[in-house]
Amino acid sequence: MTAHSHSHAQAHSCTIKTVAVAELAAAADRAVQINPLNAPSIQMVRALGMPAEMPVQARLSVLTKKYWGSKGVKLTVGFMDSPPADLRARILSHMNAWGAWSNVRFVETKTNPQVRIARTAGDGYWSYLGTDVLLIPANAPTMNLDGFTMNTPDSEFYRVVRHETGHTLGFPHEHMRKEIIDRIDKQKAIAHFMQTQGWSEQEVIQQVLTPLAQSALIATAQADPTSIMCYWLPASIMKDGQAVSGGNDINALDAQFSGLIYPGPVAPSCIWPNGKAYFFKGKQYLRYDPKADKTDAGYPKPMAGNWPGFPTTFSNKVDAFVLWGGGKAYFFKGKQYLRYDVVADHVDPGYPRPIAGNWPGMWPEKIDAAICWPGNGKAYFFKGDQYLRYDIAGDKTDAGYPRPIAGNWPGFPADFAAGVQAAAVWNNGKAYFFKGSQYLRYDIAADKVDAGYPKPIAGNWPGFWPGGLDA
Numbered sequence: 021m022t023a024h025s026h027s028h029a030q031a032h033s034c035t036i037k038t039v040a041v042a043e044l045a046a047a048a049d050r051a052v053q054i055n056p057l058n059a060p061s062i063q064m065v066r067a068l069g070m071p072a073e074m075p076v077q078a079r080l081s082v083l084t085k086k087y088w089g090s091k092g093v094k095l096t097v098g099f100m101d102s103p104p105a106d107l108r109a110r111i112l113s114h115m116n117a118w119g120a121w122s123n124v125r126f127v128e129t130k131t132n133p134q135v136r137i138a139r140t141a142g143d144g145y146w147s148y149l150g151t152d153v154l155l156i157p158a159n160a161p162t163m164n165l166d167g168f169t170m171n172t173p174d175s176e177f178y179r180v181v182r183h184e185t186g187h188t189l190g191f192p193h194e195h196m197r198k199e200i201i202d203r204i205d206k207q208k209a210i211a212h213f214m215q216t217q218g219w220s221e222q223e224v225i226q227q228v229l230t231p232l233a234q235s236a237l238i239a240t241a242q243a244d245p246t247s248i249m250c251y252w253l254p255a256s257i258m259k260d261g262q263a264v265s266g267g268n269d270i271n272a273l274d275a276q277f278s279g280l281i282y283p284g285p286v287a288p289s290c291i292w293p294n295g296k297a298y299f300f301k302g303k304q305y306l307r308y309d310p311k312a313d314k315t316d317a318g319y320p321k322p323m324a325g326n327w328p329g330f331p332t333t334f335s336n337k338v339d340a341f342v343l344w345g346g347g348k349a350y351f352f353k354g355k356q357y358l359r360y361d362v363v364a365d366h367v368d369p370g371y372p373r374p375i376a377g378n379w380p381g382m383w384p385e386k387i388d389a390a391i392c393w394p395g396n397g398k399a400y401f402f403k404g405d406q407y408l409r410y411d412i413a414g415d416k417t418d419a420g421y422p423r424p425i426a427g428n429w430p431g432f433p434a435d436f437a438a439g440v441q442a443a444a445v446w447n448n449g450k451a452y453f454f455k456g457s458q459y460l461r462y463d464i465a466a467d468k469v470d471a472g473y474p475k476p477i478a479g480n481w482p483g484f485w486p487g488g489l490d491a
């Protein structure tokens with residue numbers, strides 16, 4: 021058994037809290053109020069892979085019951101106790117990790133928070149599901165993060181906070197999928213969870229052995245044992261003796277799925293669902309690990325052969341690339357661009373295409389840099405000493421652009437205002453701009469370059485090309 025699995029065994033299993041039966045009708049009404057015109061389309065139901073034997077109306081009503089609606093999720097968050105500011109910020113940052121892929125945003129407040137987090141010892145990890153959160157009395161928590169402190173390992177913030185936040189977004193347990201439940205030895209599972217979690221037989225049946233169709237709502241087309249919403253099931257309770265690995269972070273399918281059901285403006289970063297960032301220079305690319313703050317071993321590598329579907333013109337050099345919402349990335353080269361499917365790990369069919377005619381208001385060729393901006397639903401594109409602001413939902417350049425960089429990006433020195441070569445934004449509230457052998461860090465909330473920049477790439481970006489990059 022790996023150390024990773026061992027930590028699961030010691031940890032509390034997560035439970036989904038359900039509202040009382042008498043409140044279910046109210047829950048449905050509430051969801052319809054929130055989501056009056058957003059009853060999921062048949063296409064969405066198909067895309068979500070609801071069980072075929074379930075009548076369409078039932079599938080719709082189940083979905084509608086806890087789904088926040090296609091306009092996205094904006095919720096305020098508060099704490100039942102008084103965690104220190106650094107812990108509150110850390111929890112919020114992991115909740116908002118979903119917002120890199122979907123129209124989801126959590127904002128801390130002290131006044132009437134909608135999501136209320138407790139850290140009650142012995143109460144385990146749990147959350148209410150989707151719009152049920154709004155039915156809970158204002159003096160009661162909607163999520164419990166048993167014993168979380170700043171000393172809790174970082175991996176647990178990824179595994180637990182992101183998972184419980186998934187429930188708040190309406191995502192059920194992935195291990196409740198019938199194809200996984202069918203593999204569980206029911207008697208062994210009951211004994212196991214009664215012993216390790218202190219659950220009653222009824223609770224084990226409800227939490228682990230009831231297939232999704234009867235207990236929950238929204239899911240991807242196939243069961244995904246590495247989904248953040250799937251937890252570890254030990255080999256000892258599986259009929260086939262094969263443990264279910266469970267997820268440790270939002271994976272590519274989770275990311276894509278969240279963007280499908282909550283589309284629209286995202287709080288993007290340049291960090292891919294595998295936790296890595298990619299940079300490009302000439303025929304090469306490198307993979308950067310933001311957590312370790314260094315280039316992964318074995319990089320740079322040639323683009324050719326490692327980016328399936330890239331035509332030679334692109335694998336020889338790209339001008340710019342931007343990680344978009346919904347599991348897509350766009351690469352620009354000369355007069356063309358291509359769309360890359362992050363989950364399928366392949367260029368989408370029908371690409372490259374001409375920039376002209378497909379990006380209203382965009383320069384038709386030779387883009388220098390592109391970046392999706394957190395918080396405003398916009399992307400910025402740079403060419404020479406100009407930049408333009410692109411509205412992601414409206415799919416067009418905003419009126420009044422392009423504009424000069426100079427004067428509009430506070431703190432940009434003259435050589436950066438004359439043009440940038442690459443840009444990246446991480447989920448720490450900072451954006452990075454690269455020009456020649458230097459880079460600068462931009463504070464998104466303060467809307468200006470941080471003090472002390474630009475700095476040399478060499479020595480600050482381990483494994484980078486010291487002379488600069490293309491994208």
Ligand SMILES: [Zn+2]
Pocket residue numbers: 034035036183184187193
């Ligand atoms: Zn859970």
